[in-house]
Amino acid sequence: MRGAATGLMLACATAMALPAAAQVADLRSTTAFRVCADPANKPMSADDGSGFENKLAELFGQALGLPVAYTWFPSGMGFIRRTLQAGECDVVMGYAQGDEMVQNTNHYYTSVYGIVTRRDSDLAGVDHLSDPALKDHELGVIAGTPPATNMALAGLAKNMRGGQLTVDRRVENPVGDMIAQVRDGTLDAAVLWGPLAGPQVKADPDLQFTPLLKETTGPRMFYRITMGVRLPEQEWKRQLNSQIRRNQDQINAILTEAGVPLVDDYGKEMLN
Numbered sequence: 436m437r438g439a440a441t442g443l444m445l446a447c448a449t450a451m452a453l454p455a456a457a458q459v460a461d462l463r464s465t466t467a468f469r470v471c472a473d474p475a476n477k478p479m480s481a482d483d484g485s486g487f488e489n490k491l492a493e494l495f496g497q498a499l500g501l502p503v504a505y506t507w508f509p510s511g512m513g514f515i516r517r518t519l520q521a522g523e524c525d526v527v528m529g530y531a532q533g534d535e536m537v538q539n540t541n542h543y544y545t546s547v548y549g550i551v552t553r554r555d556s557d558l559a560g561v562d563h564l565s566d567p568a569l570k571d572h573e574l575g576v577i578a579g580t581p582p583a584t585n586m587a588l589a590g591l592a593k594n595m596r597g598g599q600l601t602v603d604r605r606v607e608n609p610v611g612d613m614i615a616q617v618r619d620g621t622l623d624a625a626v627l628w629g630p631l632a633g634p635q636v637k638a639d640p641d642l643q644f645t646p647l648l649k650e651t652t653g654p655r656m657f658y659r660i661t662m663g664v665r666l667p668e669q670e671w672k673r674q675l676n677s678q679i680r681r682n683q684d685q686i687n688a689i690l691t692e693a694g695v696p697l698v699d700d701y702g703k704e705m706l707n
Contacts, residue, residue, distance in 0.1 A: 462522040463671055467504040468496035469525045471518035474507040475604040478634035478693060479529055482507055487634065487693035488528040491543075494685055498678045511601045519665060526675070529630070530663035537663030540675045543686050546629040547657040547698045548582045549646040551617050551636055558624050563649040565589045575613035575625030581654035582626040588653050596622060611635065618642060629696040630660075637694030646696050648703060657702025 463469075470492045474482035480489055482505070496503040506524040508517055515536045518524050532539050552558045561568050564585045571594065576583045578597035586595055598609030613625040614635050625632070629646065636644040647656040664671050679686070687706070690697055697706040 462665065463525045463668065464501075464504075466501070468492065468499055468501040469504050469506065469523075471506050471508065471514070471524035471527045473510040473514075473604060476510060477604075479630060487630075487689060487695060490689050490693075491686060492528055494682060494689065495675070495678055498682055499674070509603050509605065511603070515663070519663065525664065525671070527663035530661050532659040532661050534663070538666045538668060538672055539661040539663060540672050541679050542659035542661045542700075543679045543683070544690055544695070545657055545659045545698050545700055545702065546633075546696055547646045547648065547702055548580070548626060549629055549632065549644045549656075549696060551614055551625045551627055551632050551642060551644055552623070553617060553620075553641055554643050555641075556623065559643060559645075561624070562645050563647065564591070564626070565652075569594070569624070572623035573621070575616060575622045575627075577609060577613075577627065580628065581656060582647065585650060585653035585656075586626065614639075614642070633696045634694035644696060646698065646705060648698065648705070655702060657698050659700065 472480040472488065472492075474480070476486065478486055480486040484493075492503050504524075506518050508514055515527070519527055519537065527537060530537060530539065532542055550558070550561055550564075552561070558568060558572065564582065569589070569591055573596055574586065574591060574594045575596050575598065576586060577600050579600040583595065583597070586592070598613060599607070602609060610627055610631045613622060613627065614632060616622040617625050618639065618641060626647075629644065633644050636642045650656050662675055664675070687697065691707040698704060699706060
């Protein structure tokens, strides 16, 4: 979810002579909460403002007293370099903790992978990937994601039907396609990231999302989600951390309303 860089290199000799802190300050807008985002990454972000990360951006903009302005760019290769590092925007919403290309704020939610099934399926009670009930069923998973490893360890490799991890969401939607295939019976289940799958499942009374809280081997199934800022921007990070702390209840309410499955910081218990 990218090599490290320290930010935009300013071209003129005067700017190059300034201290690093002053150069960083010149990059960050003081008149808008400038967000780097994918225009077609529903249900997270969308250029029509309907994504839950759009709503969170509005919350932070209001808290900071700034209007929200977007730089739109498809997520994937080049996203951080062409947006945040280029100084076109100042924050990336929904960034997994631990990526070296950005500096992470404190996390503002923790979510989890889970199993999407039909409510009337014989797999509806499955809550861990080593359950023998999954054998000999058609199972969707996004290639390269943590549950794909766990499924292989559980002997499910021959049952896995993979979708691509990095796609241009303007033209491809592998998570949405898998959810549709579970609905119509083409797939018996799909193991998907909660913030992408949960909101879509919430809107469909025939489907359910079961979080994977019981995995004991392989990669972890839960991840803490932060905002990403440029590497040297300590003061900006502190400002955002303060707003996360002050507005956590409202953040949780927006995520819960959207259908994002929330878990505790250790991925052991559901919070909604």
